[in-house]
Amino acid sequence: MRALLPLLFAGCATAAGETRDDVPVVIELFTSQGCSSCPPADELLGKLAHAGKVGGRTVAPLAFHVDYWDDLGWADPYALPAWTARQQSYARALGDDRVYTPELVVAGGAGMVGSQWARVETSILAAPNQRPVAAKATWEAARLTVEAKASGDADVLVAIWEDGTRTKVAHGENAGETLAGERVVRRLERVAPAGRTGSVAIALGPWKAGGAVVFAQRKDLRIIGATLLPR
Numbered sequence: 001m002r003a004l005l006p007l008l009f010a011g012c013a014t015a016a017g018e019t020r021d022d023v024p025v026v027i028e029l030f031t032s033q034g035c036s037s038c039p040p041a042d043e044l045l046g047k048l049a050h051a052g053k054v055g056g057r058t059v060a061p062l063a064f065h066v067d068y069w070d071d072l073g074w075a076d077p078y079a080l081p082a083w084t085a086r087q088q089s090y091a092r093a094l095g096d097d098r099v100y101t102p103e104l105v106v107a108g109g110a111g112m113v114g115s116q117w118a119r120v121e122t123s124i125l126a127a128p129n130q131r132p133v134a135a136k137a138t139w140e141a142a143r144l145t146v147e148a149k150a151s152g153d154a155d156v157l158v159a160i161w162e163d164g165t166r167t168k169v170a171h172g173e174n175a176g177e178t179l180a181g182e183r184v185v186r187r188l189e190r191v192a193p194a195g196r197t198g199s200v201a202i203a204l205g206p207w208k209a210g211g212a213v214v215f216a217q218r219k220d221l222r223i224i225g226a227t228l229l230p231r
Helices: 039-053 081-094 117-126
Strands: 026-033 056-065 103-106 110-113 133-139 143-149 155-162 165-168 177-182 185-192 198-202 209-218 224-231
Touching: 026 039, 026 081, 026 117, 026 224, 039 056, 039 177, 056 081, 056 117, 056 155, 056 209, 056 224, 081 103, 081 185, 103 117, 103 198, 133 209, 133 224, 143 155, 143 185, 143 209, 155 198, 165 198
Parallel strands: 026 056, 056 185
Antiparallel strands: 026 103, 103 110, 133 143, 143 198, 155 185, 155 209, 165 177, 185 198, 209 224
């Protein structure tokens, strides 16, 4: 895997002469603590999260832990059936005949093995230009309230993540390992349907929210815009 640091250079210019640095490309890793092939992809996602940019493009990495490994010896504490269903929706949209881990999806339009850095880098740099999402976030101790305006062609969703997770795995393929996680998605909610303005208040629970991102996603699951909501 090549180091990320050489890629942190000035941004590319859009047709209008503005840089696209501050409009993040959403990248989603479908992973599991029960999968022995996943830790390298989790590490790569963590590096992307800390770097923040690839080749001048801001990225918004998200880790969705799926539950279809849970019956093979270890129940991933961050896995949800909803995250498995999200990956299955991508498989249908991308024409894949299966789901697998670790899979990384870039801007809802390209899927690949999440530990293959060369493909990940190429896909991020080739992703369509993203546009900002008009959104306002109000962070409180126990909840996040998000208001957003959706364009006519895409719903607006918000993902809230937790950073710095550590889990000692007792069973399964990663037995004996202590696995670290960054950008682990804890909540995903729709803020506004296409063409509407909406608001949602989300309870944060006992876990510590590290940040959030709102993003615009079309019916074909392509992500066309995003805005980070730092805490």
